[in-house]
Amino acid sequence: MENPIRVTSVTGTTPGSSALPRGAEAGSKGAGTAELKLRASNLNFFYGKFQALHDINLDIHENRVTAFIGPSGCGKSTFLRTLNRMHEMVRNTRVEGEVELDGQDIFGLEVSQLRRRVGMVFQKSNPFPKSIFDNVAYGLRVNGFAGGKPLHDAVESSLRRAALWEEVKDKLNDSAYSLSGGQQQRLCIARALAVNPEVLLLDEPCSALDPIATAKIEDLIFQLKDSCTLVIVTHNMQQAARVAEYTGFFLLGRLVEFDKTTTIFKNPAQKETEDYVTGRFG
Amino acid sequence: MTPRLFYRKATNYVMLTLTGLCALVAVGILFFILGYLLWNGGTSLNLDFFTKLPVPVGESGGGMANALVGTGKLLLIASLVGVPIGFLGGVYLSEYGGSTFSFLVRYMTDLLNGVPSIVIGIFAYTVIILRQHHFSTLAGGIALGIMMIPIAVRSSEEFLRAVPASLREAAVALGASKSRAIVTVVIPAALDAIITGIMLDLARVAGETAPLIFTAFGNQFWSPGWNQPTSSLPVMIYSYAISPYDEWHRQAWSAGFVLLSLVLFVNVFSRLVLARKGHARS
Amino acid sequence: METSEISTNRARSPERARRFSDRLASGDTAANLIVFLAAASIVFITSWIVFELYRNSAASRHEFGWSFLTGSSWDPVNEHYGALPFIYGTIVTSALALLMAIPFGVGAAIFLAELAPPRISNALTFLIELLAAVPSVIYGLLGIFVLVPMLKSAEPAIRATLGFLPFFKGPFYGVSLLAAGFVLAVMIVPFIISISREVLLAVPADQREAALALGATKWESTWDIVVPFAGKGIVGSIFLALARSLGETMAVTMVIGNTPQISMSLFAPGYSIAAVIANEFAEASSEMLRSTLIELGMVLFALTFLINGFARILIITTSKKGNAT
Numbered sequence: 049m050e051n052p053i054r055v056t057s058v059t060g061t062t063p064g065s066s067a068l069p070r071g072a073e074a075g076s077k078g079a080g081t082a083e084l085k086l087r088a089s090n091l092n093f094f095y096g097k098f099q100a101l102h103d104i105n106l107d108i109h110e111n112r113v114t115a116f117i118g119p120s121g122c123g124k125s126t127f128l129r130t131l132n133r134m135h136e137m138v139r140n141t142r143v144e145g146e147v148e149l150d151g152q153d154i155f156g157l158e159v160s161q162l163r164r165r166v167g168m169v170f171q172k173s174n175p176f177p178k179s180i181f182d183n184v185a186y187g188l189r190v191n192g193f194a195g196g197k198p199l200h201d202a203v204e205s206s207l208r209r210a211a212l213w214e215e216v217k218d219k220l221n222d223s224a225y226s227l228s229g230g231q232q233q234r235l236c237i238a239r240a241l242a243v244n245p246e247v248l249l250l251d252e253p254c255s256a257l258d259p260i261a262t263a264k265i266e267d268l269i270f271q272l273k274d275s276c277t278l279v280i281v282t283h284n285m286q287q288a289a290r291v292a293e294y295t296g297f298f299l300l301g302r303l304v305e306f307d308k309t310t311t312i313f314k315n316p317a318q319k320e321t322e323d324y325v326t327g328r329f330g
Numbered sequence: 331m332t333p334r335l336f337y338r339k340a341t342n343y344v345m346l347t348l349t350g351l352c353a354l355v356a357v358g359i360l361f362f363i364l365g366y367l368l369w370n371g372g373t374s375l376n377l378d379f380f381t382k383l384p385v386p387v388g389e390s391g392g393g394m395a396n397a398l399v400g401t402g403k404l405l406l407i408a409s410l411v412g413v414p415i416g417f418l419g420g421v422y423l424s425e426y427g428g429s430t431f432s433f434l435v436r437y438m439t440d441l442l443n444g445v446p447s448i449v450i451g452i453f454a455y456t457v458i459i460l461r462q463h464h465f466s467t468l469a470g471g472i473a474l475g476i477m478m479i480p481i482a483v484r485s486s487e488e489f490l491r492a493v494p495a496s497l498r499e500a501a502v503a504l505g506a507s508k509s510r511a512i513v514t515v516v517i518p519a520a521l522d523a524i525i526t527g528i529m530l531d532l533a534r535v536a537g538e539t540a541p542l543i544f545t546a547f548g549n550q551f552w553s554p555g556w557n558q559p560t561s562s563l564p565v566m567i568y569s570y571a572i573s574p575y576d577e578w579h580r581q582a583w584s585a586g587f588v589l590l591s592l593v594l595f596v597n598v599f600s601r602l603v604l605a606r607k608g609h610a611r612s
Numbered sequence: 613m614e615t616s617e618i619s620t621n622r623a624r625s626p627e628r629a630r631r632f633s634d635r636l637a638s639g640d641t642a643a644n645l646i647v648f649l650a651a652a653s654i655v656f657i658t659s660w661i662v663f664e665l666y667r668n669s670a671a672s673r674h675e676f677g678w679s680f681l682t683g684s685s686w687d688p689v690n691e692h693y694g695a696l697p698f699i700y701g702t703i704v705t706s707a708l709a710l711l712m713a714i715p716f717g718v719g720a721a722i723f724l725a726e727l728a729p730p731r732i733s734n735a736l737t738f739l740i741e742l743l744a745a746v747p748s749v750i751y752g753l754l755g756i757f758v759l760v761p762m763l764k765s766a767e768p769a770i771r772a773t774l775g776f777l778p779f780f781k782g783p784f785y786g787v788s789l790l791a792a793g794f795v796l797a798v799m800i801v802p803f804i805i806s807i808s809r810e811v812l813l814a815v816p817a818d819q820r821e822a823a824l825a826l827g828a829t830k831w832e833s834t835w836d837i838v839v840p841f842a843g844k845g846i847v848g849s850i851f852l853a854l855a856r857s858l859g860e861t862m863a864v865t866m867v868i869g870n871t872p873q874i875s876m877s878l879f880a881p882g883y884s885i886a887a888v889i890a891n892e893f894a895e896a897s898s899e900m901l902r903s904t905l906i907e908l909g910m911v912l913f914a915l916t917f918l919i920n921g922f923a924r925i926l927i928i929t930t931s932k933k934g935n936a937t
Contacts, residue, residue: 164505174496187504352719418650446859509643537747540861
């Protein structure tokens with residue numbers, strides 16, 4: 049492992065410290081030619097006076113799956129929600145530092161435009177109380193897609209991408225609530241995919257699902273990375289090990305270590321990471 | 331058993347029985363009212379009541395068709411005033427609330443809810459009747475509409491708040507703007523309950539008499555248009571009940587029966603709908 | 613790695629999307645404005661009501677000043693008006709109603725919250741809340757044709773048992789302060805029951821369990837522990853009911869007898885603020901009489917405003933206590 053100190057976010061790192069090589073760049077040496085998609089620089093996050101994230105520096109690469117692990121309350125979900133500015137739904141939050149999407153500052157983008165490009169799937173499946181079809185079509189309609197055949201085709205292709213088409217094609221007008229829990233979550237993924245997001249954020253997408261439904265979602269994640277950059281927060285370390293190329297370990301609002309998944313699990317540079325992945329705490 | 335323990339146990343049973351009796355008597359009153367009205371009003375009700383105009387004193391027969399239509403017209407105006415303001419005010423408090431101003435709005439809504447209905451009548455009189463110098467359907471309807479506002483605000487706010495935050499998040503994460511998410515996801519999810527709440531609100535003002543006595547006034551004949559005095563079911567009940575004529579008393583019972591059936595039907599139906607949808611309170 | 617379809621989509625989307633986002637952003641502003649205006653209009657209407665009452669009662673206020681509240685003559689010929697008989701009738705009937713409704717309402721609430729199995733409690737509460745939906749003119753109708761004759765036939769019995777009290781002297785025609793108090797009591801019981809029940813249900817279970825574990829009977833745990841815990845909220849529900857009964861118009865008008873006098877006896881007819889407005893307003897021919905009636909309306913508004921406010925504070929502080937524990 050090279051430069052273990054540099055991949056670790058150190059308190060007191062000044063905004064000027066971007067000269068340091070980044071963790072993901074260090075990791076990417078073995079990962080081939082993937083391009084930079086998202087970059088967080090010196091990111092601090094506050095809920096009122098409480099600082100939930102401390103100086104996060106991190107790169108996420110295109111068409112890769114990046115996972116964040118860590119004990120609950122460590123800030124991994126907060127960080128994920130910052131990437132498409134979902135934190136703005138909560139009052140009294142404040143962000144310092146930068147997040148860049150393809151080199152553009154996301155806080156300078158129009159927010160609904162950003163969220164169309166950076167989609168999100170939530171911990172608990174949250175289909176709208178509408179039909180299956182209308183759920184998937186929602187994002188398209190919001191983004192100005194008129195109805196008719198093109199809309200129908202787009203819905204079908206999204207459902208196919210989410211591996212749900214065969215199961216629902218005969219009941220597109222049924223309520224989304226008629227689906228099982230795992231199907232509902234895949235519907236939510238289809239809904240997010242329909243607007244062709246460049247990045248898909250998944251916030252513990254399997255935490256409410258049984259092992260079979262979880263396996264289906266993991267298969268799906270694997271297929272999706274050809275067309276999409278995926279970022280997943282999970283409390284399940286085996287899941288991170290199964291699906292992700294890169295893994296970041298968060299603890300108490302800090303990014304302790306970020307590297308290739310194999311390194312994090314087999315040969316972590318930090319003592320805390322080792323303790324966590326070997327189950328000694330957390 | 332010591333005397334003291336016996337005394338305590340006896341007190342226990344006596345007092346518990348008494349509280350049960352209190353509840354039974356309260357429910358008994360309802361059945362008494364229903365039964366009495368059914369017996370007195372239901373038996374003297376006939377088709378003429380719904381189709382004919384009131385007849386002069388001394389003649390028997392006649393009906394209250396004009397009062398039924400009058401009540402319908404008053405409720406229509408009331409809905410046009412009360413529903414938009416109440417519903418949109420509820421949307422404001424639920425979706426845009428949290429500021430000092432929403433505290434003021436909530437306070438004023440409570441205050442308005444506490445204003446005695448006769449005072450609302452005075453208001454409609456000074457603002458409308460004093461200007462146009464004659465009684466009118468419009469003034470009565472507006473008075474009832476103002477009475478609808480507080481309950482419409484409260485029930486709309488309550489039901490919108492009950493829509494899970496995850497649905498709002500899902501819509502926003504797909505690139506919907508805040509208002510778009512509210513219109514296409516939040517409001518549709520709460521719409522059944524909101525409509526039911528407004529039905530209850532309408533049923534409540536349908537029986538209001540005090541604000542109508544000196545606004546819509548009364549009319550023994552059909553009331554053309556919207557700017558003439560009109561008779562209404564509650565005012566007819568009042569003026570017939572305090573009259574000295576037996577035939578009019580009989581008509582008052584019939585009208586009371588019709589009004590109460592209407593109000594209770596809407597109440598039972600709405601409360602059952604709300605209970606089935608899992609809203610604890612109306 | 614990317615399919616060409618997706619990259620072309622992305623390439624053309626920003627321009628289309630910016631146009632669109634502008635439109636959405638302006639939609640946000642418009643939506644914001646619409647709901648804000650609706651909310652603001654509530655504040656406006658309520659303030660307007662107060663303003664109209666104040667403005668239109670100016671003549672009466674200037675003529676009579678504060679003595680309006682203490683004067684007891686009601687003389688339309690000489691245009692000399694005092695509000696005391698109406699204030700008296702309003703307060704006496706409401707107090708009488710509370711006297712009858714409180715034990716009943718609180719008793720029933722205790723039964724529903726503490727004793728009845730949830731299914732029965734919910735069913736009974738449903739029926740009792742229906743009672744609150746019955747229009748007041750229906751109560752008035754039953755008041756005139758059922759309650760008044762009933763009181764009339766009970767008159768000898770009342771005189772025999774309570775006749776020594778000053779409250780039951782003088783002739784009795786049926787329509788009276790007593791009849792109005794009775795009707796109001798029936799009307800406010802559902803309010804007391806349904807709000808008190810909720811306050812009682814909000815008392816944390818550990819309070820009951822602690823008392824029962826010390827060997828208290830069910831009644832002792834309820835009366836000594838649960839009811840005091842919910843005390844402020846119950847008092848709040850009583851004040852809400854009081855505010856409602858003060859402003860109640862139709863049922864009272866129909867049974868109170870509409871006579872502006874101050875009498876110790878509950879058998880005597882009386883008058884209430886709301887009743888005099890209901891009876892006189894439509895035919896108020898003189899400017900001064902109308903202004904006087906509007907001032908009465910303002911007095912009524914002020915009374916209910918103060919009592920409602922007080923009730924709300926009580927209920928809010930109790931429910932906070934319940935949550936904090």
